[in-house]
Amino acid sequence: MIKAFAVSNYRSLKNVVSPLARLNVVTGPNGCGKSNLYKSLRLLAETAKGNLISSIAQEGGLDYTFWAGPDNFTKGMREGSAPVQGSAKKQNARLRLGFVGEDFSYAVSLGMPAPQGFAGYQDPSMFQFDPEIKRECIWVGDVYRPSNCLIDRVGPVVKVRSGQKWAVYNTHLNSYESILNEISDPVAVPEVHAVRQTIRNWRFYDQFRTDTDSIIRTPQIGTLRYLLLVAALLTPRPLPCWY
Numbered sequence: 001m002i003k004a005f006a007v008s009n010y011r012s013l014k015n016v017v018s019p020l021a022r023l024n025v026v027t028g029p030n031g032c033g034k035s036n037l038y039k040s041l042r043l044l045a046e047t048a049k050g051n052l053i054s055s056i057a058q059e060g061g062l063d064y065t066f067w068a069g070p071d072n073f074t075k076g077m078r079e080g081s082a083p084v085q086g087s088a089k090k091q092n093a094r095l096r097l098g099f100v101g102e103d104f105s106y107a108v109s110l111g112m113p114a115p116q117g118f119a120g121y122q123d124p125s126m127f128q129f130d131p132e133i134k135r136e137c138i139w140v141g142d143v144y145r146p147s148n149c150l151i152d153r154v155g156p157v158v159k160v161r162s163g164q165k166w167a168v169y170n171t172h173l174n175s176y177e178s179i180l181n182e183i184s185d186p187v188a189v190p191e192v193h194a195v196r197q198t199i200r201n202w203r204f205y206d207q208f209r210t211d212t213d214s215i216i217r218t219p220q221i222g223t224l225r226y227l228l229l230v231a232a233l234l235t236p237r238p239l240p241c242w243y
């Protein structure tokens with residue numbers, strides 16, 4: 001079970017830390033970020049399949065996916081007297097995703113590559129707009145602390161805790177590869193294996209087949225699903241005026 005989920009700088013989610021129970025219902029006005037919360041969880045799940053960077057590309061790239069609002073909300077913005085406007089992105093701006101699990105917790109941070117030389121001096125890479133995985137951590141317990149961190153990846157370097165010390169495990173990890181996909185040694189680094197398996201066990205049910213062979217078009221014995229009923233009752237979309 002996921003005990004908590006955290007996301008920062010993903011679309012309209014500037015900084016969200018959400019404790020989770022066995023059943024969670026997300027509700028709110030249109031455009032408040034319900035789908036963004038769900039999408040961010042799906043994006044985190046892609047990490048364990050090695051699809052994190054390509055999923056961001058499919059969403060339109062990190063620039064599009066990144067929080068477009070201001071870095072800080074002024075007093076005027078909070079009171080509604082000043083418009084909420086985006087500010088220039090800092091070079092070290094990061095999109096962060098993470099969760100607290102039963103045994104281990106995990107977080108990943110993404111950012112844009114460092115600028116490559118000056119125009120005309122050095123050809124910029126063809127992939128200069130692809131985000132990079134800047135950091136990944138696996139730790140025990142609910143809250144990250146350097147003392148409970150077990151795996152720490154910074155750029156291409158992966159370090160594994162060994163007693164009181166750190167051992168360098170890999171120094172050449174590609175910026176587009178996650179440790180969850182690249183490190184597959186359940187004996188030397190069982191924590192990575194455990195987190196990968198946890199995430200791979202997540203299931204997302206958000207598509208309904210509507211074709212002629214769809215199961216919802218075939219005769220069925222009627223069943224009552226309280227979960228669907230709750231979701232239908234809580235939808236914030238107002239009824240059309242002609243209803």
Ligand SMILES: Nc1ncnc2c1ncn2[C@@H]1O[C@H](COP(=O)(O)OP(=O)(O)OP(=O)(O)O)[C@@H](O)[C@H]1O
Pocket residue numbers: 010011012013028029030031032033034035036037064065066067068069236237
């Ligand atoms: N990069 C971004 N930065 C900031 N805000 C963004 C970004 N991309 C989208 N948004 C905002 O996210 C909001 C849409 O969020 P979302 O689709 O999650 O809403 P929702 O609660 O699911 O709405 P609905 O009830 O209509 O489905 C919009 O207000 C949009 O302006």
Ligand SMILES: [Mg+2]
Pocket residue numbers: 034035036
């Ligand atoms: Mg929505």
